[in-house]
Amino acid sequence: MTAVMPARTTPDQGNVVLRAQGLSKRFGGLLAVQNVSFTQYAGEILAVIGPNGAGKTTLLNLLSGVYRPTSGQLWLLGNDVTGHAMEARCHAGLGRAFQIVRPFPEMTVHENVTVGALFGKRGMNLPQARERAYDLLERTGLAAHADKAAHELTLLQDKRLEVARALATQPQVLLLDEVMAGLRPAEAQEAVALVRSVQESGVSVLFIEHIMPVVRDLADRVVVMDQGQVIAEGTYREVTANPQVVSAYLGTETELHA
Incomplete structure (x- = not known):
């Protein structure tokens, strides 16, 4: 596509x-x-x-x-x-995505992004972090893989997950x-x-x-x-x-x- x-x-x-x-x-x-x-x-x-x-x-x-x-x-x-x-x-x-991705391999894709959301801006509770994680999985094309373990992803999907985890911290x-x-x-x-879509989001x-x-x-x-x-x-x-x-x-x- x-x-x-x-x-x-x-x-x-x-x-x-x-x-x-x-x-x-x-x-x-x-x-x-x-x-x-x-x-x-x-x-x-x-x-x-x-x-x-x-x-x-x-x-x-x-x-x-x-x-x-x-x-x-x-x-x-x-x-x-x-x-x-x-x-x-x-x-x-300030957020950062690394060249060598190191997600939590046994956690699901959704759980990995949820951790990023909880680590970022202060004051976010677990339900809010989970909701933000789902929104970011939609934006990064990973929603269909939300319940997979992170170690099951392809390299491209790994890169998308790394960006999603960084975005979960709500960087400017x-x-x-x-x-x-x-x-x-x-x-x-x-x-x-x-x-480019990240830039478009502000x-x-x-x-x-x-x-x-x-x-x-x-x-x-x-x-x-x-x-x-x-x-x-x-x-x-x-x-x-x-x-x-x-x-x-x-x-x-x-x-x-x-």
């Missing part, structure tokens, strides 16, 4: 949802992320790309609270969350770490439609991705990293025409313009 692509939402550039200023992370003698600054607007899908080892996942770990920055600041919805732990950032409106900004990895082209297009999305056609089809703006630093920022067309970006991708334009 061909995925129907929701209309593209226009970002609200008067409303900043995520702002990083001078974020750096050092591991011993290695400066993995160096002085990274960017702004994300409400309703925007922002892509972070770069060659292997560019510092993209380390940056995502800084944004989500897995790591504390060596220096720099991070604001979420206007609030300084630089020193906040992962759970505090989640409660404040959703971080996606290479959620297209391992998917066949048709499956990737379904995942693109899912991410959630801003920041994602890391290696598949350039996915970046081209999804991103409103693109941040390019290399060797821990931001080397370019702009639309997909602008950054893929940048000679420094082409050079970072081993001097070939094939991958960028696939």
Whole structure:
């Protein structure tokens, strides 16, 4: 079945949802992320790309609270969350879906999403969490699998479950770490439609991705990293025409313009 692509939402550039200023992370003698600054607007899908080892996942770990920055600041919805732990950032409106999905394998699909709903915004009781979980399974195309054990799902369904679990926490900004990895082209297009529907629901999305056609089809703006630093920022067309970006991708334009 061909995925129907929701209309593209226009970002609200008067409303900043995520702002990083001078974020750096050092591991011993290695400066993995160096002085990274960017702004994300409400309703925007922002892509972070770069060659292997560019510092993209380390940056995502800084944004989500897995790591504390060596220096720099991070604001979420206007609030300084630089020193906040992962759970505090989640409660404040930041969700994350991981590249390697780790659902509770023996729990049902519905139970996995219910756990996410209970972990997210404070004050949600169990009946409300169950209802929210069912709504999200409908939205992510998993309703027919609600009573299956999570370990019975296919890879594409696993990816959908990971997004559903993150959305269950009621984020205003959703971080996606290479959620297209391992998917066949048709499956990737379904995942693109899912991410676009997340944006259409009012959630801003920041994602890391290696598949350039996915970046081209999804991103409103693109941040390019290399060797821990931001080397370019702009639309997909602008950054893929940048000679420094082409050079970072081993001097070939094939991958960028696939």
